Amino acid sequence: MLGRLNHVGVATPSIAQSAERYRLLFGDAAVGEAFDLPAQGVRVCFVDVPNTQVELIEPLGADSPIHGFLAKNPAGGQHHLCYEVPDIHAAKAWFEARGMRVLGEPRIGAHGTPIFFVHPKDMGGVLTEIMESPRGEH
Template sequence: MKLGRLNHIGVATPSIADSIVFYREVMGATKIHEPFDLPEQGVKVCFVDTPTDTGLNGTQIELIEPLPGNTSIAGFLEKNPAGGQHHMCYEVPDIHAAKAEFEAMGKRVLGEPRIGAHGTPIFFVHPKDMGGVLTEIMETPKGAH
């Protein structure tokens, strides 16, 4: 495969509300999107844009807060109560082709492609097969960029 755009860095937080204040007041973010629930994944998410020279398409920060019943993010927060860097997400043109390529390389794809926070199919690859980085692969939104 060919390396795709670094769409976002997933950052777990115990409170998206508090993180929004942090990114606005401390870091000076000016484009913070509306938080929303992603019940299929058991999380609430909120995207923070980072600037680029062109103004286009900076890598986003995806704030992630566990919804009740979530175990994976809740477990991460037990180990990292203040929150922290959780995953890195790259875009691909075709999610099924990407899944087949990772699997052909012996990488553990975690489940079938499902709709992610940007409304396109995503999957995760096991961090132990990816240099310790939990890696999300997402299909580029049609018409994006």
């Protein structure tokens, strides 16, 4: 079963512009440095909310999986929810045993631990990221 909500993924056409809004909403110190994740075709920036994080996601490169989302939602919007689990491989087996489609093999995510996505059609329309909790936390 799932643990805490690690973050809410929010797609944006411009992290620079969105970061300005989130600095206003949560304070300057809450907004981290943006960085590229070339393997996933995204640039990301984490915002600390008191009990979770918002992950701002901007397309990186022509093949970014975010282009399709922004074509439908030009201003950006809620893209995915990410929950933590203690063991990514056990979690993959758990979803698959219940007929829920895991999209690809576990790979290293934005927080440096393994992640996978579950198909939104098996999660009530919610694209869901499953992330192994960082070691030594929780």
